[in-house]
Amino acid sequence: MTDRDILPELIDGPFDRIALVTGANSGIGYQIADQLLDRGLTVWVGARDETRGADAAERLGRGARAVQLDVVDPESVARAAKTVGDLDVLVNNAGVNPGGEDIASTSLDQLRLAYETNVFGLIAVTQAFLPALQRSAHPRVVNVSSGTGSLTWNSGPNPQFDWERVRGGGLAYRSSKTAVNAVTLLTAQSLDERVKVNALAPGLRVTNLIPGxxxxxxxxxxxxxxxxxxxxxxxxxxxxxxxxxxxxxxx
Known part of the structure; x- marks a missing residue:
């Protein structure tokens, strides 16, 4: 393992920066907002449901701000970009797992929902906030992906999940995360290296992504x-x- 395979240690805060986390009213997104607030950032809590977003921001405290943001609604995305204004950190966390298993049992509607939210929504939000990020002195984009989207891990034994048991399953969700990985790489390649664009494989977590x-x-x-x-x-x-x-x- 080389230094390029391990993230560098963080510089001590507090950080005088502005962040937006999509899907931040619960689960991993809520925890990301909470930890960024601990670091001294101003955090916008993006949520599809305005009431839930406002409630999450109130629970988070420390100046957290709520913004209604439905990543599949172009008008909502545009309004959010106008409301937020300046931005240093974008965390594309919003995502869905619409169900379905292998190619024989996954409907086109399930595939469309996965890609509309996890891929097209992520791209739409990134495009809307890119001008603000490019004005930042330290622009960062974090795309919450999944280890199950790794083609390497899907095609052989890996430390993340029992690939033999789930081989070929989760077509809609997992393939959409493979697409997120590709979008991450191509976005990073198309932008100045000053804009750091990376994807996160968070591991299996207890969230609302899979009910129950x-x-x-x-x-x-x-x-x-x-x-x-x-x-x-x-x-x-x-x-x-x-x-x-x-x-x-x-x-």
Whole structure:
């Protein structure tokens, strides 16, 4: 393992920066917002439901601000970009798992929902906030992806999940996260290296992504990986997929 395979340690805060976290009213997104607030950032809590977003911002405190943001609604995305204004850190966390298993049992509607939210929504938000990020002195984009989207891990034994048991399953969700990984790489390549664009594989966590799921780890642990990517030093990496623990994951 080389230095390029491990994220650098964070510089001590507090950080006088502005962040937006999509899907931040619960789960990993909420924990990311909480930890960024601890670091001294101003955090916009993006939520599709305005009431839930406002409630989350109130619970978070420390000056957290709510903004209604439905990543699949172009008008909502445009309004959010206008409301937020300046931005240093964008965390594309909003996502769905519409169900379906293999190619025979996954509907086109499930595939459309996964891609509309997880891929097209992520792109729409990134495009809307790119002008603000490019004005920032330390622009960072973090795309919450999944280890199950890694083609390397999907095609052989890996430390993230029992690939033999789930081989070929989760077509809609997992393939959409593979697309997120590709978008991350190509976005990083198209922008000045000053804009750090990375993806996070958070590991299996107990969240609302899969209703009723009780297996998995603490979302706060996964959030710490996103925070490391959000606050990378200017010499930090770009265009890579990282596990929550700061080690590089394969595409």
């Amino acid at each position: 799921m009780t297996a998995g780890g603490d979302p706060a642990e996964a959030a710490s990986g996103a925070v490391r990517l959000a606050l990378l030093p200017d010499s930090g990496p770009t265009g890579a997929l990282w596990s929550w623990d700061g080690t590089r994951a394969p595409w």
